[in-house]
Amino acid sequence: MPTWNKVLQEITEKEKAGHQSVDLVRRAYLLKLNRHTKRNIIAYYSGWLTKPPQTPNMTIGDDDLNGFMSVVHALDRSRGLDLLLHTPGGDIAATEALVSYLWKMFDRDLRVIVPQLAMSAGTMVACAARTIVMGKQSSLGPIDPQLNGLPAQGVLEEFQVAIKQVEHEPASLPIWQAIIGKYHPTFLWECQQAIQWASQMVENWLANNMFAGRQTSVNDAKKVVEFLSNHDITKSHSRHISFDKCLEIGLNIELLENDNKFQDLVLTVHHAYMLTIAKTQTIKIIENHKGIALVTLSG
Incomplete structure (x- = not known):
């Protein structure tokens, strides 16, 4: 698995060559993940861990539905959806509308992958899936x-x-x-x-x-x-609930570590998104494996 530093090095090398490095690297690894799972993939990433807490538009809101509509368009919906989710949560009504939309588009064939954190309304979205993929470092949160x-x-x-x-x-x-x-x-x-x-x-x-x-x-x-x-x-609303506790309370959890190649791809994609947010003004990304994205910038 390319570590954080290796992904950063790859981005830096492409920057020296004059390329849009963060986009190229991120999309290349997202496509590799798609080829491994043979399922549609949409990544939903918020920058709340690295951006100032007063930054607007970092949580789930009604505007996100426009982004999902854009990235769902032209996908082969019979292949289901893997949703990579990294969010602090957000508005209940917007979350309800988003889940309703994804259920209709993919006939409820939804798997949520949590590389690190899906808190609050993010946990609610995860509970709308058939299965939730979590690693030893992953957490859900109270709803x-x-x-x-x-x-x-x-x-x-x-x-x-x-x-x-x-x-x-x-x-x-x-x-x-x-x-x-x-x-x-x-x-x-x-x-x-x-x-x-x-x-x-x-x-x-x-x-x-x-x-x-x-x-x-x-x-x-x-x-x-x-x-x-x-x-x-x-x-506390910020309580981190680990994969073993999620299993204990009865959620259908797939352990990321059970498939080494899948784990490597998911965590590399995660590093690429986190580096994109850290190195740019990006505060939110909604993106599919075909490179179609809605990116929200600060300022």
């Missing part, structure tokens, strides 16, 4: 919704704590009024609805694709979602 940067379940739990404490210690009321007063009047209701929406959506995806055909599909889906959405269990 508890965040509203205005706040964990919806955490907000509801805090409110329940406030009610109980005020009942037992009325003198604490002014303190809790200052805390709860920062929420607008319908915020608690919005938190409750967001939790139900995300949970029901992922349960449906799991039961009707990854667990389809099982007599226990609904219960299996509920078990997975109970773990991924429970703030009491995961403790």
